[in-house]
Amino acid sequence: MYSSRxxxxxxxxxxxxxxxxxxxxxxxxFRTTAPVATRVSELxxxxxxxxxxxxxxxxxxxxNDDKERWQNQFTWELARHSIGEELVVYPRMxxxxxxxxxxxxxxxxxxxxxxEDLYKFQGLQPDDPEFIPTLKTLWANLAQHIKEExxxxxxxxxxxxxxxxxxxxxRSFGRTKKFVPTRSHPAAPDxxxxxxxxxxxxxxxxxxxxxxxxxxxxxxS
Numbered sequence: 001m002y003s004s005r006x007x008x009x010x011x012x013x014x015x016x017x018x019x020x021x022x023x024x025x026x027x028x029x030f031r032t033t034a035p036v037a038t039r040v041s042e043l044x045x046x047x048x049x050x051x052x053x054x055x056x057x058x059x060x061x062x063x064n065d066d067k068e069r070w071q072n073q074f075t076w077e078l079a080r081h082s083i084g085e086e087l088v089v090y091p092r093m094x095x096x097x098x099x100x101x102x103x104x105x106x107x108x109x110x111x112x113x114x115x116e117d118l119y120k121f122q123g124l125q126p127d128d129p130e131f132i133p134t135l136k137t138l139w140a141n142l143a144q145h146i147k148e149e150x151x152x153x154x155x156x157x158x159x160x161x162x163x164x165x166x167x168x169x170x171r172s173f174g175r176t177k178k179f180v181p182t183r184s185h186p187a188a189p190d191x192x193x194x195x196x197x198x199x200x201x202x203x204x205x206x207x208x209x210x211x212x213x214x215x216x217x218x219x220x221s
Contacts, residue, residue, distance in 0.1 A: 038163070038167050038170065039158060039166040039170060040089065040154075040157075040158075040161075040166050040170040040173055041150075041155075041158050041166070042170070044081075044085070044173070045154075048146050048149075050077055051074065051081070055135070057070040058071060059132070064125075067126035068126050069214050071121070071122070071126065072213045072214060073215055073216050075118060075121070075182070075184065076210065076215070078184075079180070079181055079183055079206075080180055080181075081177070082111050083177075083180040084173050084176045085107070085111070086111065087176050087180070088173045088176050089157075089173065090104035090107055091104070092169060093153065097156055097157065097160065103153050107149070110144070114138065114141050114142050115186040117138035117141060117142075118138060118184035118186075119184040121134045121135055121138050122183060122184055180203055181203045181206045183209070
């Protein structure tokens with residue numbers, strides 16, 4: 001039987017999840033609290049740290065059960081984060097930065113590589129010989145993308161955004177993540193409005209599937 005906390009997780013507001021950082025499960029490594037992000041770059045960086053934590057939890061897990069739980073958590077986080085960026089952040093970069101279109105196209109290309117890696121990884125069982133190698137390949141590609149975003153693109157974007165504009169983007173980013181797919185769909189469009197439509201079609205099935213998947217905060221019983 002799934003706990004009410006677990007069942008509500010699949011439909012939880014990502015703003016609540018990403019900004020308040022309540023503990024998912026004692027001893028699992030997620031921070032108990034984190035500062036409320038008032039700028040979009042802070043919110044994105046918070047997501048990056050959560051992804052890194054989930055990655056390390058998979059590598060350090062002692063049982064296949066724990067690996068699978070953190071695999072699902074990693075997939076859930078990364079799928080939502082990526083589409084949130086594509087729907088909210090990249091269109092704004094294109095609009096306000098001189099080289100924004102070039103940046104956004106580059107990021108979408110990197111996202112596509114990561115989505116294809118994630119699609120393969122999310123379908124593997126922890127006892128598959130390709131499980132860890134696939135994860136490490138995925139992370140290597142994602143880590144490079146994260147580095148470029150945090151050192152180049154996000155600073156450039158924040159430089160031209162007012163505090164209120166950045167805060168508004170952060171809220172939009174959080175709201176958007178509430179409605180997007182929670183699994184990787186690499187064949188889906190990566191630009192609005194088509195990505196929005198595709199996401200609205202895929203998200204309900206993904207979230208129903210999440211109710212049957214095991215996550216780190218689900219009580220073992």
